[in-house]
Amino acid sequence: MPVLARLEHIVKDFGAVRALDNVSLDINEGEVLGLMGDNGAGKSTLVKTIAGNFQPTSGTYVLEGKSVQLSGPADARRHGIEVVYQDLAICDNLTASANVFLGREIMRQLGPLKVLDHKSMNTRSAEIFRELKSETRPADLVVRMSGGQRQAVAIARTRLAKSKIVLMDEPTAAISVRQVAEVLALIRRMKDQGLSVILISHRMPDVFEVCDRVVVMRRGRKVADKPIAQSSPEEVTGLITGAIQTA
Amino acid sequence: MSAPDDHPGMEIDLLKGSSRTLLNRVLLAQETWIAIAILVLGLVVSMIAPKFATPGNLLNIFQNACFIGIMAIGMTPVIISGGIDISVGSILGMCGVTLGIVLNADMPLVVGIAATLAMGVLCGTVNGTIIAYVKLPPFIVTLATLSIGRSLALVLTNNQVFYEFGRASDAIVALGGGYTLGLPNVVYALVIGVIVLHFLLTMSRWGRYLFAIGGNEPAARLSGIPVDLIKISAYAFSGFMVGVTAIFLVGWLGAVTNSIGTGYELQVIASTVIGGASLTGGFGSALGAGIGAILVETIRNALLLAGVNPFWQGTFVGCFILAAVLLERIRSVRR
Ligand SMILES: Nc1ncnc2c1ncn2[C@@H]1O[C@H](COP(=O)(O)OP(=O)(O)OP(=O)(O)O)[C@@H](O)[C@H]1O
Ligand SMILES: [Mg+2]
Numbered sequence: 001m002p003v004l005a006r007l008e009h010i011v012k013d014f015g016a017v018r019a020l021d022n023v024s025l026d027i028n029e030g031e032v033l034g035l036m037g038d039n040g041a042g043k044s045t046l047v048k049t050i051a052g053n054f055q056p057t058s059g060t061y062v063l064e065g066k067s068v069q070l071s072g073p074a075d076a077r078r079h080g081i082e083v084v085y086q087d088l089a090i091c092d093n094l095t096a097s098a099n100v101f102l103g104r105e106i107m108r109q110l111g112p113l114k115v116l117d118h119k120s121m122n123t124r125s126a127e128i129f130r131e132l133k134s135e136t137r138p139a140d141l142v143v144r145m146s147g148g149q150r151q152a153v154a155i156a157r158t159r160l161a162k163s164k165i166v167l168m169d170e171p172t173a174a175i176s177v178r179q180v181a182e183v184l185a186l187i188r189r190m191k192d193q194g195l196s197v198i199l200i201s202h203r204m205p206d207v208f209e210v211c212d213r214v215v216v217m218r219r220g221r222k223v224a225d226k227p228i229a230q231s232s233p234e235e236v237t238g239l240i241t242g243a244i245q246t247a
Numbered sequence: 248m249s250a251p252d253d254h255p256g257m258e259i260d261l262l263k264g265s266s267r268t269l270l271n272r273v274l275l276a277q278e279t280w281i282a283i284a285i286l287v288l289g290l291v292v293s294m295i296a297p298k299f300a301t302p303g304n305l306l307n308i309f310q311n312a313c314f315i316g317i318m319a320i321g322m323t324p325v326i327i328s329g330g331i332d333i334s335v336g337s338i339l340g341m342c343g344v345t346l347g348i349v350l351n352a353d354m355p356l357v358v359g360i361a362a363t364l365a366m367g368v369l370c371g372t373v374n375g376t377i378i379a380y381v382k383l384p385p386f387i388v389t390l391a392t393l394s395i396g397r398s399l400a401l402v403l404t405n406n407q408v409f410y411e412f413g414r415a416s417d418a419i420v421a422l423g424g425g426y427t428l429g430l431p432n433v434v435y436a437l438v439i440g441v442i443v444l445h446f447l448l449t450m451s452r453w454g455r456y457l458f459a460i461g462g463n464e465p466a467a468r469l470s471g472i473p474v475d476l477i478k479i480s481a482y483a484f485s486g487f488m489v490g491v492t493a494i495f496l497v498g499w500l501g502a503v504t505n506s507i508g509t510g511y512e513l514q515v516i517a518s519t520v521i522g523g524a525s526l527t528g529g530f531g532s533a534l535g536a537g538i539g540a541i542l543v544e545t546i547r548n549a550l551l552l553a554g555v556n557p558f559w560q561g562t563f564v565g566c567f568i569l570a571a572v573l574l575e576r577i578r579s580v581r582r
Contacts, residue, residue: 073469085469089469090463091459091462091467092462092463093529093530094458094459094462098455098458098459102459102470102472103470104470110450116450116451116455
C-alpha cells in the first residue's frame with residue numbers, strides 16, 4: 001500500500017505540556033486507521049497537526065514524498081486532507097446541498113450577474129449521497145435529519161474536493177446506536193473508494209469493526225501500531241491504561 | 248422565484264423541504280398567515296368603522312407602512328445573520344438631518360440623496376465594524392449608537408427645524424409625497440426593495456452566507472466564509488435602507504426635525520419578526536418584512552378608526568409579536 005503521508009519524530013509542545021512526544025506514523029492509501037487513547041493522550045493534537053491546525057514544534061511532515069509545512073486547514077485541504085468536524089461545521093437552517101457546498105458554491109451566469117446554481121449543486125450532492133449510499137436528500141433541511149444523515153452531509157463535504165485523507169475526531173460520540181452503524185457504513189464506503197480515513201474513537205467495537213490498523217497513544221507517545229487482526233480489545237485496553245507498556 | 252423543475256425534489260427554495268406541494272408550502276409560510284391576519288382584521292374593522300375600507304384609507308395605510316417596511320427590509324439581513332440593529336431610528340435621525348443640512352445649503356437634490364445614503368451606510372458600517380471586529384454583542388453596540396446618533400443629530404442641528412430646502416424644495420416634496428401611476432412613490436421603493444432583497448437572499452452568495460452565519464457561525468468560519476465582512480455588509484445594508492427611508496420621509500413630511508425616527512426601531516423589529524425572521528438568527532424573508540410592516544400599520548390604523556384609545560396600540564402590536572413567534576414555533580414542529 002503506497003504511503004500518502006508520513007510523520008517523522010513529531011513533537012508538539014504547549015508551553016510545558018508535551019502533547020506529542022516523538023511520534024512517527026505512516027498513513028497508507030485506502031486504509032482505515034483507528035486512533036485510540038485515554039483522555040489527554042494526544043489524539044486530537046495529532047489529528048490537528050495532520051490537518052494543519054497546529055504546526056509541530058519539531059519533526060518532519062512528509063506529504064506525497066515532499067516535506068511540507070502547512071500554514072492552516074485551507075492549505076491542508078489543498079493537499080487533499082479534509083476534516084469532518086461533526087456538528088460544528090453544519091448549519092441546521094440550510095439544506096443538505098447548501099451545507100455540502102458551503103463556501104464553494106457553484107455559480108451560473110444570469111445576464112450580467114453571477115447567481116447560485118441551485119440545480120447543479122443539488123444534482124452534484126445527490127450524486128455524492130448516492131455514492132455514499134446515504135438516503136439524504138439534497139433539498140431537505142439538515143434540522144430534520146438524523147445524526148447519521150448529518151454525518152453523511154459532513155462527509156459529503158469532503159467528497160467535493162476529491163480528498164485523499166479524511167480525518168474524523170469522534171464521529172460516533174454523541175449519536176444513537178443505530179446511527180453509529182450508519183456512520184461506520186459510511187466509513188467503509190469511503191475506504192471502498194480508495195480513501196484513507198483516520199478515526200478517533202473511544203468505542204472499542206467501532207474500531208474493531210471498521211479499522212484495518214490501530215494506533216494507541218499514551219501521554220503523547222505512540223505505544224502501539226499494528227494491524228487490527230493481530231490485536232484484541234483486551235490488548236488495546238491494556239495499552240491505553242498502561243497495563244501493557246508497548247505492543 | 249422558480250417552479251420545481253424536472254428533477255424531483257430539486258426546487259431552489261433554500262428553506263423549504265423537497266417533498267411539499269406548492270399549496271402545502273404556501274400554507275406553511277408565515278407570510279400567508281400574516282396576510283390572512285391582515286384580511287381578517289380588515290374585515291372586522293370595516294364592519295365597525297365603514298371608513299376603514301375606503302380606497303383613500305387603504306392607500307394611506309399602505310403608504311405609512313412603506314416607511315417602516317423599507318427599514319424592515321434593511322433589518323432582515325441583520326437579523327438573519329443573528330444580529331440586531333436597534334439604532335435604526337437614530338440613523339434615520341442622522342440621515343434626515345444630513346438631508347436637511349445639505350438641501351438647506353441650496354445643494355441640488357442628487358447631492359442631498361447621495362449624502363443621505365452615504366450617511367446611512369457610514370452609520371451601519373460603524374455598527375458592523377464594532378460588532379465584527381471588537382466582538383461586542385450587537386444589542387449593546389447598537390444601543391450605544393442609538394444614543395450617540397440621536398445626540399449627534401441634536402448637536403448638528405442645534406435643535407433647529409429644517410423646512411427650507413433651497414432649489415431642491417419642489418423636487419424633494421415631489422419625490423417623497425408624490426404619486427406615479429396612481430400610487431405613492433414610496434410604494435415603488437418598498438416593492439423594489441422586497442424584490443431586490445428576495446433575489447439577494449435566495450440567489451446570491453451574500454444571502455447564502457448570511458443564513459449560514461445566523462445558523463452556525465463557527466461552521467461558517469470553518470467553511471472559509473468571510474464572516475466579519477458579511478456581518479459588516481449586513482449592517483451597512485440596513486443603514487442604506489434607512490437612508491432611502493429618510494429621503495422619502497423628509498419629502499413626505501416637508502420638514503426635518505431632529506426627533507425624526509425616534510422610536511421607529513420598535514416597529515421595524517416588530518415588522519421583521521412578525522414577518523417570520525428569527526431573533527436567534529438563520530431565518531427571515533424579504534416578503535415577510537414587507538407584509539409584517541403592513542400588518543403593524545393596519546393594526547394602528549384600525550384601532551384609530553375603531554375609536555379605540557391609541558394608548559392600546561402597543562398592547563396590540565405586542566400581542567401580535569407573541570402570536571407570530573408562537574406561530575413560528577408551531578410551524579417549525581410541523582415542518
Ligand atoms: N491548544 C492547546 N493548548 C494547550 N494545551 C493543549 C492544547 N490542546 C491540547 N493540549 C494538551 O495536550 C494534551 C493532549 O490533548 P488532546 O486534546 O490531544 O488529547 P486527546 O487524546 O484528544 O483527549 P480526548 O480523548 O479527551 O479528546 C492534553 O494534556 C491537553 O491538555
Ligand atoms: Mg480529543
